[in-house]
Amino acid sequence: MSTGVEASRRATAPTSPGRVGDVRRRNLSLILHQLGLSGQTTRARLAADTGLTKASVSSLVADLVSAGLVMEVGLNRAAERGRPGLGVALNTAAAALGLEINVDYMAAGVLNLAGDLQFHQVVEQHNAGKDPEEVLGRLTELAGQALQQAEAAGLTVHAGGLAVPGLVDTASGRVLNAPNIGWRNVDIAEWAASLVPEGILGTAVFNEANSAALAELWYGHGRGMGNYLFISGEVGIGGGIIIDSGLFAGPGGNAGEIGHIVVDPEGPECSCGGSGCLERYAGQDAVFVRAGIEGGNDAERMAALLEALEDGDEQALAAVRRAGHYLGVAASSTFRLLDIDAAVLGGNFATLERWITPAFHASVEEHAPAVLAADDVVVSGLGRQAALMGAAGSRIRTVIEHPHLLLKQH
Numbered sequence: 001m002s003t004g005v006e007a008s009r010r011a012t013a014p015t016s017p018g019r020v021g022d023v024r025r026r027n028l029s030l031i032l033h034q035l036g037l038s039g040q041t042t043r044a045r046l047a048a049d050t051g052l053t054k055a056s057v058s059s060l061v062a063d064l065v066s067a068g069l070v071m072e073v074g075l076n077r078a079a080e081r082g083r084p085g086l087g088v089a090l091n092t093a094a095a096a097l098g099l100e101i102n103v104d105y106m107a108a109g110v111l112n113l114a115g116d117l118q119f120h121q122v123v124e125q126h127n128a129g130k131d132p133e134e135v136l137g138r139l140t141e142l143a144g145q146a147l148q149q150a151e152a153a154g155l156t157v158h159a160g161g162l163a164v165p166g167l168v169d170t171a172s173g174r175v176l177n178a179p180n181i182g183w184r185n186v187d188i189a190e191w192a193a194s195l196v197p198e199g200i201l202g203t204a205v206f207n208e209a210n211s212a213a214l215a216e217l218w219y220g221h222g223r224g225m226g227n228y229l230f231i232s233g234e235v236g237i238g239g240g241i242i243i244d245s246g247l248f249a250g251p252g253g254n255a256g257e258i259g260h261i262v263v264d265p266e267g268p269e270c271s272c273g274g275s276g277c278l279e280r281y282a283g284q285d286a287v288f289v290r291a292g293i294e295g296g297n298d299a300e301r302m303a304a305l306l307e308a309l310e311d312g313d314e315q316a317l318a319a320v321r322r323a324g325h326y327l328g329v330a331a332s333s334t335f336r337l338l339d340i341d342a343a344v345l346g347g348n349f350a351t352l353e354r355w356i357t358p359a360f361h362a363s364v365e366e367h368a369p370a371v372l373a374a375d376d377v378v379v380s381g382l383g384r385q386a387a388l389m390g391a392a393g394s395r396i397r398t399v400i401e402h403p404h405l406l407l408k409q410h
């Protein structure tokens with residue numbers, strides 16, 4: 001069985017740096033993919049697993065080692081009994097920077113090629129209505145601290161990914177509309193280009209909920225679930241649609257906006273310009289108001305809500321039940337529309353799991369009977385790391401898909 005591109009196309013790829021042929025490009029990527037699947041292995045096993053010749057594997061691995069993407073890992077006696085060989089693995093010193101701007105916090109972290117989060121820092125900060133330049137300035141400081149830590153730990157950061165709570169155009173580096181932080185048509189391409197000085201792949205901007213949905217798929221409880229709806233509750237409600245183990249992002253890259261599904265045509269106006277959106281019923285501000293919780297910042301209000309729920313406060317319980325009910329209304333239509341039968345709940349919905357999940361289940365059972373089984377709803381374990389892990393993880397994917405971009409030019 002041969003999975004190597006080489007086996008079907010025996011074209012001789014030019015090996016001179018700067019002119020890496022298509023076949024060699026694909027085979028470089030194939031080696032990284034295989035190392036991601038198998039972990040530490042040998043060149044001989046890589047050849048067997050990919051269908052490439054041992055000579056090809058050795059040459060490809062040599063390029064990837066010099067690019068800092070693969071590392072030698074010493075003798076590997078267990079894998080090659082009787083014939084100890086030098087093992088190879090993904091180079092865990094290769095990394096991507098992940099960043100998130102949200103309504104009431106910003107965060108930075110560094111994710112290595114193997115998908116391990118090396119650093120993670122969250123700063124509570126109110127970003128709504130602030131000048132984008134001011135917010136990006138603060139984020140630059142936070143990113144600088146993460147990059148310093150990465151450098152001190154011997155990591156090489158090749159790229160950055162930023163998650164924002166709104167509609168984005170990744171290709172042009174624009175935040176089109178992020179109503180909860182008040183950004184409309186903000187061009188961050190120039191800012192992004194200079195953020196990671198050593199990273200020739202630059203920094204890309206992504207939708208926060210789509211990033212978090214992918215983080216669940218790659219690193220979280222979505223692993224092994226090929227199809228699900230990710231729903232994340234914050235000030236806004238974000239969604240991400242995972243179909244066939246990939247993100248369904250839609251033609252403009254912004255599918256999954258479940259927070260702006262209409263759950264009551266007669267409902268109140270929404271920040272998106274519409275009315276009766278789910279966000280007005282299950283977003284955290286709506287829940288705080290219903291629960292009668294006032295004053296303090298968002299973290300303090302959430303703490304007060306949790307305390308009231310623990311105490312069995314009927315007004316707080318009813319507020320969260322109501323949020324779960326409307327969440328179920330929106331999800332039921334989505335499950336039916338997309339033929340999806342599982343959900344991953346993140347953000348505050350994960351924090352409120354004990355109280356909101358039963359109401360969510362009951363609502364889906366009422367509006368879309370027999371679609372969801374009890375174990376079809378799982379709660380995120382990634383917390384506030386999810387979006388930045390997804391944004392950084394998308395850049396790690398770019399490295400794995402296009403490693404030739406990092407080959408040393410001699």
Ligand SMILES: [Zn+2]
Nearest residue numbers: 260270272277
């Ligand atoms: Zn809306």
